[in-house]
Structures are given as C-alpha cells and as structure tokens.
Amino acid sequence: MNLKYLKAFIYIFLIALFFFPSYIFSYPFSPVEYKKPFIYPLQGKILIGFREEYFDNEKSAHYKHTGIDISGNPGEQVLAAGTGTVLYTGFSPIGGRTVVIGHNTMIRTTYLNLQSIYVSKGDSVKQGDIIASIGALDDPSCDEYHLHFGIIYNDAYLDPVQLLNIDYCSISRFLRLEYIQRSFRIY
Numbered sequence: 001m002n003l004k005y006l007k008a009f010i011y012i013f014l015i016a017l018f019f020f021p022s023y024i025f026s027y028p029f030s031p032v033e034y035k036k037p038f039i040y041p042l043q044g045k046i047l048i049g050f051r052e053e054y055f056d057n058e059k060s061a062h063y064k065h066t067g068i069d070i071s072g073n074p075g076e077q078v079l080a081a082g083t084g085t086v087l088y089t090g091f092s093p094i095g096g097r098t099v100v101i102g103h104n105t106m107i108r109t110t111y112l113n114l115q116s117i118y119v120s121k122g123d124s125v126k127q128g129d130i131i132a133s134i135g136a137l138d139d140p141s142c143d144e145y146h147l148h149f150g151i152i153y154n155d156a157y158l159d160p161v162q163l164l165n166i167d168y169c170s171i172s173r174f175l176r177l178e179y180i181q182r183s184f185r186i187y
Contacts, residue, residue: 005179028172036080037103038164039127042134042147044071050159067110071141074115074135078147080125081109089117094099095148096138099131112148113139166173
C-alpha cells in the first residue's frame with residue numbers, strides 16, 4: 001500500500017517538474033525564523049536596572065526598582081513587547097500615564113511614564129505594534145526622559161533584561177510549548 005502512494009507521489013512530482021519547473025525551483029527555501037516571546041519596547045540605554053535602589057525626592061524614601069528605565073526622546077514610539085490584550089490604560093500615581101498588556105493569565109507587561117497612549121482597554125495588540133510615546137517625567141526613579149518597562153509573572157516582578165536576552169533557539173530543544181487560546185504552557 002505504501003508503494004502505491006510513493007508511485008503516485010513520484011508521478012505527480014514528475015508532471016509538476018515537466019510542466020511547472022520554474023515554480024518548483026524558484027520556491028524560496030529559507031530557515032524558519034524564531035520569534036521571541038518579548039522584544040524591547042524601546043531602543044535605548046538602560047538608565048536604572050531591575051531592583052536597583054533609587055531615592056524618591058517627593059516622598060523622601062528609598063525604593064527598589066520593579067522594572068527597567070530605558071532612555072528615549074520625547075515623542076519616541078513605544079512598541080508592544082509581546083502579543084496580548086490591553087488590560088489597563090490610565091494614570092498611575094507611581095509612574096504617570098500607564099499601559100498594562102496581558103499576554104496570558106500569568107504574564108503582564110507594564111509601560112509607564114508615557115506622554116501619549118494610542119491603545120484602549122480591551123484592544124488586541126501584536127508584538128511590535130505602536131502603543132504609546134514617551135515624554136513625561138512622572139516616574140521618580142529617574143530625571144531623564146525614559147520608559148519604565150516591567151514584566152510581571154504570577155503577580156511577581158521579573159527582571160526584563162534577563163527575559164529579553166534569553167537565547168530561545170538554544171533552549172528550545174529542552175522545552176515544548178503548547179499554544180492555548182492566546183497563551184502558552186511550558187512542559
């Protein structure tokens with residue numbers, strides 16, 4: 001029975017090769033590109049790192065930083081770090097204009113110190129979509145124009161730099177990811 005299918009395949013291939021050679025030989029064979037789950041939302045220098053201590057002059061108190069501050073210029077566009085749904089847009093007393101994107105039930109990314117917000121609660125966004133621009137100075141952790149970016153997993157802040165710089169291609173052979181309704185599960 002397998003020989004029957006093999007003969008049929010060879011027959012069809014030879015017909016295609018004879019009648020459509022340019023189609024067969026012009027098909028661009030390229031390696032599969034792996035898309036990282038998260039990208040940097042803004043290209044710039046990291047001014048304040050994760051868990052670095054800073055002093056809030058207004059409250060006269062020391063705090064540990066819950067994300068990273070990425071430098072930028074006023075009006076510079078902020079991109080969605082990953083695909084997801086906008087859970088919150090509004091004002092935060094800690095960092096001014098804020099966007100929160102949910103990527104699944106466990107992972108959220110936060111974008112603070114924004115000048116303008118271009119998305120609304122409930123919007124679906126894809127990785128790389130423009131969601132906001134920077135230009136406010138509401139975040140007390142740094143006096144320069146910047147984006148405060150955070151990643152929350154299961155209600156705990158994670159170091160964004162560690163997650164953004166993982167070489168997913170090298171670890172993918174150890175993991176099996178299963179896509180489940182805009183989410184993923186790691187085995």
